[in-house]
Amino acid sequence: MFYTESMSETPDLSERATQVLKDNDHGQYTIPAEGLYPHQWLWDSAFIAIGQRHYDVERAKMEILSLLTGQWSNGMVPHMIFDKDPAYRRDHNFWRSWVSPFAPDDVITSGITQPPVLAEAIVKIGEKLDLVERRSWYRQVFPALLAYHQWLYADRDPHGEGLTLQIHPWETGLDTNPAWMSEMHEHLLPWWVGAVQKTHMDVVINMFRRDHMGGMRPRYSTIDALTMFDAQRRLRRKEYNIDKILSHSLFAIEDVAFNAILIRANDHLISIARSLRQDIPEDLLKRFAKSRKALEGLWDPFTETYYARDFVTHKLIKEPTIATLLPLYAGCIDADRAARLVKKLENEHLFGSTYPVPSTPLNSTWFNPDGYWQGPTWLNTNWMIIDGLKRYGYKHHAAALIESSLELVDEGGFYEYFNPLTGKPLGARNFSWTAAVALDWLNS
Numbered sequence: 001m002f003y004t005e006s007m008s009e010t011p012d013l014s015e016r017a018t019q020v021l022k023d024n025d026h027g028q029y030t031i032p033a034e035g036l037y038p039h040q041w042l043w044d045s046a047f048i049a050i051g052q053r054h055y056d057v058e059r060a061k062m063e064i065l066s067l068l069t070g071q072w073s074n075g076m077v078p079h080m081i082f083d084k085d086p087a088y089r090r091d092h093n094f095w096r097s098w099v100s101p102f103a104p105d106d107v108i109t110s111g112i113t114q115p116p117v118l119a120e121a122i123v124k125i126g127e128k129l130d131l132v133e134r135r136s137w138y139r140q141v142f143p144a145l146l147a148y149h150q151w152l153y154a155d156r157d158p159h160g161e162g163l164t165l166q167i168h169p170w171e172t173g174l175d176t177n178p179a180w181m182s183e184m185h186e187h188l189l190p191w192w193v194g195a196v197q198k199t200h201m202d203v204v205i206n207m208f209r210r211d212h213m214g215g216m217r218p219r220y221s222t223i224d225a226l227t228m229f230d231a232q233r234r235l236r237r238k239e240y241n242i243d244k245i246l247s248h249s250l251f252a253i254e255d256v257a258f259n260a261i262l263i264r265a266n267d268h269l270i271s272i273a274r275s276l277r278q279d280i281p282e283d284l285l286k287r288f289a290k291s292r293k294a295l296e297g298l299w300d301p302f303t304e305t306y307y308a309r310d311f312v313t314h315k316l317i318k319e320p321t322i323a324t325l326l327p328l329y330a331g332c333i334d335a336d337r338a339a340r341l342v343k344k345l346e347n348e349h350l351f352g353s354t355y356p357v358p359s360t361p362l363n364s365t366w367f368n369p370d371g372y373w374q375g376p377t378w379l380n381t382n383w384m385i386i387d388g389l390k391r392y393g394y395k396h397h398a399a400a401l402i403e404s405s406l407e408l409v410d411e412g413g414f415y416e417y418f419n420p421l422t423g424k425p426l427g428a429r430n431f432s433w434t435a436a437v438a439l440d441w442l443n444s
């Protein structure tokens with residue numbers, strides 16, 4: 001193992017995890033990590049609140065309420081809310097959320113969303129409250145949460161198929177996962193990025209990248225970064241309006257992970273509504289039910305794998321990733337399917353690495369043990385897989401995965417991600433969601 005921080009005479013793991021979250025606390029919200037990630041991110045904050053609830057439930061609520069200050073009038077919860085400091089003008093201008101009539105006036109945000117883990121965090125906070133407090137908490141957030149789920153279906157499932165589409169790899173949170181990168185290379189490489197590649201200008205651009213500074217390993221190639229930025233620029237030009245985007249789109253994908261997380265979130269929304277004795281509109285409930293069935297449309301019987309699907313051609317994108325395991329978290333697949341996924345988790349040529357669960361299976365041609373979302377183990381995806389394993393009755397598998405995950409942070413520190421073969425810590429140090437999910441395992 002790699003000892004990057006002195007372990008002798010250090011406080012216990014729970015205290016160290018809490019300290020990371022407190023150090024990254026900016027008052028109303030918590031940043032993912034110092035330096036590279038100075039703003040608020042949607043699914044980061046959801047996992048962060050799941051950790052914070054163990055030492056300060058009011059602070060956990062604030063984390064979620066801060067996210068909701070960025071909600072658009074059409075219901076979208078944006079994937080980023082920016083620190084208003086003019087020092088970040090470049091980031092504000094990059095997104096220019098104000099080009100959309102739906103964006104809030106006084107908060108600067110991105111123009112896309114991220115996996116909807118929000119309902120999960122709201123319920124987990126609720127678990128820490130007594131019945132009266134829980135109802136009052138739910139009452140506070142229910143309208144916004146309902147509006148978000150309504151937007152997800154209205155905007156992102158335009159044909160009523162039951163699966164929502166995503167318009168940028170950043171929306172999946174698994175930014176460079178092979179399914180998306182293979183499609184991006186095929187459809188989105190703009191001519192000028194090709195020119196940069198040919199003239200080796202990317203080497204020069206590398207020098208100015210934020211994630212190349214401070215001795216950090218680059219998260220993805222400059223060519224991929226430029227392609228992602230170009231894809232974002234196209235969305236901005238269409239004012240983040242889905243009709244305009246889809247009228248010209250070469251690139252919309254129904255992502256497995258996003259949809260699996262949404263299915264779980266829908267169940268949470270239903271339980272919140274029940275506890276408040278509130279109704280969810282009938283047509284929305286029908287769409288929730290449709291999603292549970294539609295997820296099966298992403299299953300490929302030959303490779304026994306769930307894949308992302310191209311929204312336009314309906315073809316499965318046959319690049320396996322960690323997303324194939326997330327239907328366990330969705331909870332809507334049958335016991336036989338769940339058993340097949342668990343087999344993949346156990347298989348040492350697929351996801352059964354020494355320090356699981358790798359974000360890309362070991363036998364994939366994309367697999368790179370140090371490569372951001374193309375191999376390393378991330379603890380937020382472990383958290384969702386563990387939750388699913390428990391609910392399908394795989395208690396021992398869940399316990400073993402908690403143990404190996406805690407070993408990673410105990411020995412390596414609360415890093416952003418880890419090499420799944422050696423356990424070597426990678427990416428940003430003192431990373432909030434790593435600390436938060438560790439805290440949750442230690443206290444649940």
Ligand code: 2M8
Nearest residue numbers: 032037041043044170172173174175
């Ligand atoms: C990474 O994504 C952002 C863009 O949203 C980035 O590359 O700067 C991803 O790991 C994403 O899942 C995460 O939410 C974000 C902040 O931790 O960083």
